[in-house]
Amino acid sequence: MTINHRTVVGFSDIFALEYECPECHGRYAIPLERLENVICDCPNCHKAILDAAPTRNVPSIAAQVQQFVDSLKKFVGLRESERIRFILSDPDGAPGRVSDAKV
């Protein structure tokens, strides 16, 4: 018998956005309800965490993250958000069970 575990995350399960500095590896978690503007630079060493410069008509990574966070904050609390969940990948590398999905 094989037992597969899966981790399912709903929108209401998302509590905070965490940043990790690529230079000093400091981590900063900000609750979504308090997050107004995404952090682009590390508060500790001031290295860039998110690229804030747009490239060739493409919004910057920071702008895209900001847009994602803004959309997430609007979506949480809507009745529709209870019907959609994210399935996290299996850390053991087992294949996903997409076949379980009923389309």
Ligand SMILES: [Zn+2]
């Ligand atoms: Zn840093």
